[in-house]
Amino acid sequence: MFDLNNQVIKWRQSLSDSETFRNADIDELESHLREEIEQLTARKLSEQEAFWVAAHRLGDTQALAGEFAKVNTSARLQKRLFWILAGVLFYLAATYLSIGASRTCAFMAAIAGIRGYTLIIIKIVCHASAFVAIVLALYKTIKKDLPVILFFAAAKNLLGKIIVLVITFLLISGIIAAQILPLRQTVGIVGAEEYGRMMLFTSYARLALQFIFPLVLVMVLFRLSRPKSPIAQTQFET
């Protein structure tokens, strides 16, 4: 069964897959598409036929993207800058959150009476798994385009901007607190000497992680380079 709204949503998606359209452009094109569909259905075409004809008349997605790219150079740059900024922030978030997590783990293990190499291993395993988990979680969120939508929604009004600032501030304070508090407590429990030894081993582990990270990043980037929209290639579902 042909669902017009569903097809229009897919058609919109095929446009937004390209970096060149701003949301306002897509809205304007959709308004045009719907108007044409209305005119065609009034002339006894079925919704499906009308959609096909209207989409065809609007033009091929790739060709349109090419034309819009000539006018929307700044939109493209803005989107790219956003992703660069998001990447840097996500890396920092993953690093500091995993440090916080590993210190909290070490603190809890120390309370449980674990000492020596076992404690070191627990700390390192916590650190690495927290880092991987956070990167995966962020990757899942990025795939849904959720941060982009939220970011632009927040950027629209003053209240949104204030909320983003407050959340950022709380996050930073949380990260700092998560690093300092368990650290102080653990040093208190296991003693400065043992903690120092633990930190040395953790540093080796982090060094290894920092070699692995670029590799993981490249792999993620390959996954992220989305295949060309299936709609643009195979035309619309019938």
Added chain:
Amino acid sequence: MDVNKDLVAASATPLVLSILSEGESYGYAIIKRVNELSGGKMQWSDGMLYPVLHRLERQELIRSRQRLSETGRKRKYYKIKKKGAAALKNHKTQWTLVYSTLKQLWEDQPCLT
């Protein structure tokens, strides 16, 4: 015979400005007007009009505003600005010059042979 693609592209700006000089309009209506005037022989793919409109807006020749249509649909209406009217005048001079030059050549030709 349909009009050549390059010529359609070259005439896009004066066409849009001329249609808007008749009064405020929106994308879909502008396309319909072009098709109506040219008897459908100057059809460009509908979506190509929008980059032209956006470029003209950036050049401050036209301005746009969102408004609800009679049917309740959100539409972006475009209106020509003073600078646009001046640009249109300039386009008119140029196109008339091209046209009259060609016309003279084509009318003179039979006499030369």
